[in-house]
Amino acid sequence: MKLEKYAKKVPGKRKGDILLFALSTCGWCRKTKNLLDTLGVGYRYIDVDLLDGEARNEVMAELDRWNKAHSFPSVVIDDDRCIVGFQEDKITQAVGGGKN
Amino acid sequence: MERTEVGDKAVDALYQRLNREAEEGGYHLNPDVGFTKDLVRSLLVNEKRYGYWACPCRLASGVKEDDLDIICPCDYRDADVDEYGGCYCALYVSTEVLEGKKVAGPIPERRPPEQERKRLKEEASKLKAKGAAQPVSLPVWRCTVCGYLCARDGPSEICPVCKAKKDRFEKFIDVGAAFSVTVPVWHCRVCGYLCARNEPPEVCPICKAKKDRFERFL
Numbered sequence: 045m046k047l048e049k050y051a052k053k054v055p056g057k058r059k060g061d062i063l064l065f066a067l068s069t070c071g072w073c074r075k076t077k078n079l080l081d082t083l084g085v086g087y088r089y090i091d092v093d094l095l096d097g098e099a100r101n102e103v104m105a106e107l108d109r110w111n112k113a114h115s116f117p118s119v120v121i122d123d124d125r126c127i128v129g130f131q132e133d134k135i136t137q138a139v140g141g142g143k144n
Numbered sequence: 145m146e147r148t149e150v151g152d153k154a155v156d157a158l159y160q161r162l163n164r165e166a167e168e169g170g171y172h173l174n175p176d177v178g179f180t181k182d183l184v185r186s187l188l189v190n191e192k193r194y195g196y197w198a199c200p201c202r203l204a205s206g207v208k209e210d211d212l213d214i215i216c217p218c219d220y221r222d223a224d225v226d227e228y229g230g231c232y233c234a235l236y237v238s239t240e241v242l243e244g245k246k247v248a249g250p251i252p253e254r255r256p257p258e259q260e261r262k263r264l265k266e267e268a269s270k271l272k273a274k275g276a277a278q279p280v281s282l283p284v285w286r287c288t289v290c291g292y293l294c295a296r297d298g299p300s301e302i303c304p305v306c307k308a309k310k311d312r313f314e315k316f317i318d319v320g321a322a323f324s325v326t327v328p329v330w331h332c333r334v335c336g337y338l339c340a341r342n343e344p345p346e347v348c349p350i351c352k353a354k355k356d357r358f359e360r361f362l
Contacts, residue, residue, distance in 0.1 A: 068147065069186035069200035071179055071233055072250050092203055094145045104203075115253040116201060129250040 046123065050095060050103055051088035054081065059139045062087035065107050065118040068094055072130040076117040079132060085139045092116070150188040159184045162235075169335070169350050170302030171217075171225075172242040174234050183235045187216055201233035202255065208356075213255065217351055219333045220254040226298055227251075238301060279322045280362070282331070284338070286316035295361060296336030304335070304350045323362050331361035 066073035068091040110126035186200030198204035213219040221231040230248030285299040290306035299313030330344040335351035344358030
């Protein structure tokens with residue numbers, strides 16, 4: 045899995061590879077984490093503001109592939125698609141809220 | 145970068161101050177107090193980290209000169225409050241949101257990407273280097289009630305001086321007009337405040353932005 049060494053794991057139902065690019069200070073990022081927690085899905089997240097130097101560059105280079113605006117939160121699902129911003133309905137739908 | 149902790153007392157004190165200053169200047173903090181206090185806490189975290197209130201919802205570079213436009217209140221607040229009812233992080237909201245007629249949701253990023261910001265900056269410095277009298281780059285709005293003037297895309301939602309509503313403003317000067325002035329006119333990039341004096345003020349009397357957020361207007 046990409047960026048393994050920087051990502052924190054939150055255990056939960058397996059709904060594919062969910063990687064959240066976030067900022068530890070951001071209100072919308074917090075809401076996104078809370079949503080994923082409530083849905084009970086397993087995911088990984090990276091608080092990019094807590095990284096410096098090379099680590100930050102590496103993570104931002106990956107985020108750039110998905111979201112040229114480099115904005116947060118960005119949720120990358122199965123290394124295939126990205127939801128930018130706290131779009132509650134889209135995130136819920138994409139990570140299959142409900143069915144196991 | 146270490147995780148930074150900030151005490152509740154400091155958060156409450158800054159929340160009270162920002163709320164008072166916002167109301168005095170014709171702005172409103174988000175009425176979701178829990179959400180808002182989390183943002184205020186993040187401002188204090190960023191103050192400890194970087195030395196200034198970088199927007200909690202944007203990745204600061206740590207180089208103040210490059211982050212000036214996202215120091216809270218950011219250069220994009222007023223346009224976002226006007227268009228979406230809230231700023232990017234939703235610390236500041238419109239009257240409609242304050243009154244519960246509308247909800248402040250997540251909005252698209254108005255700040256141009258890094259490359260574009262660099263290009264715009266270079267363009268601006270080239271223009272400055274030419275030294276020629278520049279035409280007005282933003283419309284100037286006049287509060288017809290008290291005479292307050294500000295340069296921004298649209299009028300203030302509430303006049304910061306007399307509290308008249310937006311519909312009491314009229315367009316006073318249009319983009320492109322050229323003037324010769326006896327004293328430089330400075331423009332606050334955050335709230336649009338204008339003043340004619342040799343140097344910009346230390347602090348914007350309307351929105352409390354610091355001197356480095358002012359640019360030469362005329």
